[in-house]
Amino acid sequence: MSLQELMRQRQEKLARWRALGVEPYAYRYEPTHHAADILAWGDQVTAEPGRRVRLAGRIVALRGHGKAGFAHLLDGSGKVQLYFRADRLAAQFERYELLDVGDWIGVEGPVFRTRTGEITVRVEDLELLARSLRPLPEKWHGLRDPETRFRQRYVDLFMNLGVRETFRRRARLVTGLRRFLDERGYLEVETPVLQPLYGGAFARPFVTRHNALDTDLYLRISNELYLKRLIVGGLERVYEFSRDFRNEGMDRSHNPEFTLLEYYQAFADVHDMMALTEGLVASAVEAAAGVRALDYQGQRLDFAPPWARISMLDAVGAAVGEDVSDLDAAKLARLARSRGIETRPGTGAGGLLDALFGELVQPGLVKPTFVVDHPAETSPLARASRDRPDVVERFELFAAGMELANAFSEQNDPEAQRRAFEQQMARRAGGDEEAQMMDHDYVRALEYGMPPTGGVGIGVDRLAMLVTDSRSIREVILFPQLRPEEGIAEPEDEAEREAGAPAPGGAEPGTSSA
RNA sequence: GACCCGUUAGCUCAGUCGGUAGAGCACCUGCCUUUUAAGCAGGGUGUCGCUGGUUCGAUUCCAGCACGGGUCACCA
Numbered sequence: 001m002s003l004q005e006l007m008r009q010r011q012e013k014l015a016r017w018r019a020l021g022v023e024p025y026a027y028r029y030e031p032t033h034h035a036a037d038i039l040a041w042g043d044q045v046t047a048e049p050g051r052r053v054r055l056a057g058r059i060v061a062l063r064g065h066g067k068a069g070f071a072h073l074l075d076g077s078g079k080v081q082l083y084f085r086a087d088r089l090a091a092q093f094e095r096y097e098l099l100d101v102g103d104w105i106g107v108e109g110p111v112f113r114t115r116t117g118e119i120t121v122r123v124e125d126l127e128l129l130a131r132s133l134r135p136l137p138e139k140w141h142g143l144r145d146p147e148t149r150f151r152q153r154y155v156d157l158f159m160n161l162g163v164r165e166t167f168r169r170r171a172r173l174v175t176g177l178r179r180f181l182d183e184r185g186y187l188e189v190e191t192p193v194l195q196p197l198y199g200g201a202f203a204r205p206f207v208t209r210h211n212a213l214d215t216d217l218y219l220r221i222s223n224e225l226y227l228k229r230l231i232v233g234g235l236e237r238v239y240e241f242s243r244d245f246r247n248e249g250m251d252r253s254h255n256p257e258f259t260l261l262e263y264y265q266a267f268a269d270v271h272d273m274m275a276l277t278e279g280l281v282a283s284a285v286e287a288a289a290g291v292r293a294l295d296y297q298g299q300r301l302d303f304a305p306p307w308a309r310i311s312m313l314d315a316v317g318a319a320v321g322e323d324v325s326d327l328d329a330a331k332l333a334r335l336a337r338s339r340g341i342e343t344r345p346g347t348g349a350g351g352l353l354d355a356l357f358g359e360l361v362q363p364g365l366v367k368p369t370f371v372v373d374h375p376a377e378t379s380p381l382a383r384a385s386r387d388r389p390d391v392v393e394r395f396e397l398f399a400a401g402m403e404l405a406n407a408f409s410e411q412n413d414p415e416a417q418r419r420a421f422e423q424q425m426a427r428r429a430g431g432d433e434e435a436q437m438m439d440h441d442y443v444r445a446l447e448y449g450m451p452p453t454g455g456v457g458i459g460v461d462r463l464a465m466l467v468t469d470s471r472s473i474r475e476v477i478l479f480p481q482l483r484p485e486e487g488i489a490e491p492e493d494e495a496e497r498e499a500g501a502p503a504p505g506g507a508e509p510g511t512s513s514a
Numbered sequence: 515g516a517c518c519c520g521u522u523a524g525c526u527c528a529g530u531c532g533g534u535a536g537a538g539c540a541c542c543u544g545c546c547u548u549u550u551a552a553g554c555a556g557g558g559u560g561u562c563g564c565u566g567g568u569u570c571g572a573u574u575c576c577a578g579c580a581c582g583g584g585u586c587a588c589c590a
Contacts, residue, residue: 002523002524002558002559002560003523003524005524005541005542005558005559006524006540006541007524009541009542047548061550061551063549063550063552063553064546064549064552065546065547065548065549065552065553066545066546066547067546067547068546068547068548068549069547069549070548070549070550070552072550081549081550083547083548083549084547085547085548086547087547100541101540112548113548114548114549114550115548115549116548116549116550118548118549118550120548120549134524135524135525135540135541136524136525136540137524137525137526137539137540138524138525138526138538138539138540139525139539139540139551140525140526140538140539140551141525141526141527141538141539142525142526143525143526144525144526145521145525145526145582146582146583147521147581147582147583148525148582150582159525201590202589202590203589203590204588204589246589248588248589249515249587249588249589251584251585251586251588251589252584253589254588254589342587350590351590354590355590357590358590374590378590379590396590403590406590434589434590482581482582483580483581483582485581
């Protein structure tokens with residue numbers, strides 16, 4: 001049956017509800033319980049009708065039985081069976097007969113156990129809370145098509161209940177991260193999303209326009225430089241869950257907008273931040289999943305500290321069978337070429353080492369592993385190592401082959417920072433679109449003096465993938481980015497558009513709201 | 515951005531070596547007062563993603579396009 005026909009039938013039933021004197025879209029209902037509360041009563045529930053309850057939810061299954069019938073009601077906690085009988089509902093039995101799968105209802109009645117043992121509510125009062133005009137996906141296979149699942153996440157959330165658990169876990173993860181930092185004297189702050197200069201990471205930005213200021217602004221690719229300004233101001237421990245935007249490709253581990261937790265601590269160095277991060281992530285993973293050792297896509301990831309630590313120089317050296325600790329650009333270029341690794345012309349020793357690392361080492365980093373000894377060239381915001389000047393005090397955390405975190409002993413020498421920015425500007429002039437921009441105000445802040453500071457950024461979406469055993473980042477973002485859907489407009493909208501009415505989104509900003 | 519795969523009923527999927535198409539569920543009608551993928555009897559499903567080409571004839575073959583998935587590139 002065509003969609004139009006199915007929807008027309010449901011519209012007709014809507015009129016029949018009104019003919020019964022029932023407003024099909026109610027204003028409120030006051031449930032006393034959730035489905036899970038009742039199921040938890042267990043053995044206290046017998047075949048004898050007992051305690052009365054009021055429940056509200058969506059009908060997800062109907063099994064008619066003549067002058068009786070069963071349904072399953074889905075609420076925020078789960079599903080419970082309902083039993084309708086003509087002799088109990090009396091005049092309201094007509095309401096039961098008008099129900100469709102998908103309708104929102106409120107019910108009241110005693111709880112009992114059926115002959116087959118299922119805890120069930122015998123409905124004695126039935127209120128319609130909202131009609132459903134669209135047919136639901138099939139009860140057995142449900143909704144599988146990934147495109148529909150992501151575009152119509154509202155359907156995904158009631159058809160695939162595991163999706164609810166995924167986002168509850170994500171929320172527990174975020175709560176766990178926040179609680180850990182709050183308990184250690186960290187202050188949660190909010191910094192600009194719209195920035196006149198973008199910085200703090202290597203990435204291409206989204207550009208937008210402020211009309212009143214008549215200027216271009218960038219959606220932030222990072223909040224790093226703002227948080228460190230706060231450290232200059234004397235807020236010794238700050239963090240932000242930062243929605244960042246990077247104008248790059250999309251794949252299983254990249255969405256154009258994503259969430260980075262960044263936290264900065266005065267008087268700390270990268271070693272302090274390593275220890276802090278072990279505790280932070282281990283406790284948040286446990287808050288989300290209940291355990292510290294995760295099974296991710298068939299791999300065991302144990303986040304109980306301490307985690308493995310490897311040197312980037314040593315790891316690449318071991319992978320190529322040659323010592324690369326001298327950071328000899330010619331040697332690294334030869335090694336990259338001999339393994340078919342392409343790099344842009346002009347890539348320095350640091351970039352070459354990074355390319356070799358990404359190709360040869362990173363995919364094998366399954367268990368949580370800190371990588372240290374990054375070349376200075378690829379880390380313009382980090383301090384040089386106390387041991388050697390061409391390496392920086394930095395760590396990256398990898399697990400399941402993905403980068404999860406990145407941290408430095410933050411550069412707080414304004415002259416060194418200015419020189420690093422100047423080198424970035426030179427690369428920019430050479431055509432590197434991702435090189436960072438000079439931020440004079442940030443250097444000015446450092447000139448007032450920034451205490452020694454450790455800073456970390458953690459990819460919250462990727463961590464959420466691990467704790468929910470999700471293969472794709474789209475599974476842990478409620479509305480992942482997709483190309484705009486076409487052909488969804490109703491015929492009436494099309495007619496309006498042709499008659500000259502402004503198309504949605506086509507109006508001048510500011511003209512539609514007073 | 516490149517390559518591969520996919521797009522058929524509301525949903526999940528089959529199928530047509532080129533002759534305008536099927537199943538299950540859902541839906542409609544009847545029966546059925548403890549069922550649960552309820553059951554029994556009967557009923558109708560559709561721009562076969564879009565636009566062209568080849569052909570007497572295209573859902574099927576070819577090309578382009580759109581959207582999705584995957585791999586790669588990009589992304590420290």
